Amino acid sequence: MTDTFLNDLRAAIGSAHVITDPDRLIAATHESRGRWQGEAIALLRPGTTAEVAACVKLCAAHSVAITPQGGNTGLVGGGVPFGGVVLSLGRLNRIRAVDALNSTLTVEAGCTLAEVQTAAAEAGRLFPLSLASEGSCTIGGNLSTNAGGTAVLRYGNTRDLTLGIEAVLPDGRILNLLSALRKDNTGYALKDLLIGAEGTLGIITACVVKLFPAPLSRATAFAGLKTPEDALATFDILRRRAGEHLVAFEYLERFGIEIVTTHLPGARDPLETAHPAYALIELTSADGSAGLNARLEEALSEAMEAGLVEDAVIANSEGQRAALWSLRESMSEMQKYEGASIKHDIAVPVSRVAEFVTRGKALCEALLPGLRPCPFGHFGDGNLHFNLTRPRDMSDEEFLALYPQFNQAVHDLVAEMNGSISAEHGIGLAKREELPRYKDPVALALCTTLKRAIDPQNIMNPGKVLNL
Structure with missing residues (x-):
């Protein structure tokens, strides 16, 4: 069955874009920091939305799991496959339309964030989403995680910057919501459902994003x-x-x-x-x-x-x-030279962000004397990267074994302050088991209902966000 499946994929997108060589699969199956090492039978590299849809239809027919992947720069394991195929959006990298007067840009999901910024600048406009990884992360991945970045304070996060999307659903149908309208009240806001879903409800293949006047x-x-x-x-x-x-x-x-x-x-x-x-x-x-x-x-x-x-x-x-x-x-990037670190991406109300830093550091230092806290981030929107570097006299392995202990301590404090355990990195694998402890049970049940309704075979990035 695997041979038949792979041959059908080769017929759909070309043999060169169905990669099964184990050496070439390593980059697509391993998380960059080494926390997770997955596996896949193939890496698929479709070049058009129609080819993405063809791949998804074949996977649905054979009940094969799909892990969508952009630049593979995520920090919570959301792009790590555990069986099935990895579907890379890297070849969907075209700028489809620039409308300077409407202040919109229509781009495919495989464009890097830097390429989107450049296209906006060439039109005399600004696309304000900005991340340290903008040279390698893709706009599709940014939408998948509802990325934030350094300019949220003024411009909002990725969801706020997006007017429309095109996506392939788990059964292979193409959802065309590539609207460049700022007002469209025709039904449910389906684009907002897929943005931030980490590829568990469908694969975003293109989007219409807002542009702004270029800063002079x-x-x-x-x-x-x-x-x-x-x-x-x-x-x-x-x-x-x-x-x-x-x-x-x-x-x-x-x-x-x-x-x-x-x-x-x-x-x-x-x-x-x-x-x-x-x-x-x-x-x-x-x-x-x-x-x-x-x-x-x-x-x-x-x-x-x-x-x-x-x-x-x-x-x-x-x-x-x-x-x-x-x-x-x-x-x-520089923090890794000081040894292993335990990372948190949290949000609290802006009015309590300083209190969180002070209390969070004291809490963690009491748990492990010699710990070196390294909090930094977006103070203006309440989002902190509350990172903890190991004590100098402790091994990386010993320190990383304390991840669950520090996660619960930090996240319990976040919950006490009516915050969120994930501000802009997503849930992925890293926080999946913790989500039921902090998420409203009714909301979590509704998420599960939506996942099962839209992806009844559970082939779309299974095991991420929800433990299904």
């Missing part, structure tokens, strides 16, 4: 502070003074800066003295004469007078701006 002026600052509470109060000043111009307010701590400046070639501390906490702040405007530097200086001066900001620097060139952002965007 920009002001970026790096501020040193004493506490996360001071950072939150500074954010409130910036939000009041800068309004819609405030695009990013990223929080970092001293340990994180030390990691990056130690391990990233060319990185250096932007401030003369060390500070316990830092904020990376950016304002933008489509008005080239908006006076953003002056506005930013005034806000920082107010924060200094209030005793919140101890020191700050404002970038005077694009090179200086890039250097500041590199400190933030390199954080996760």
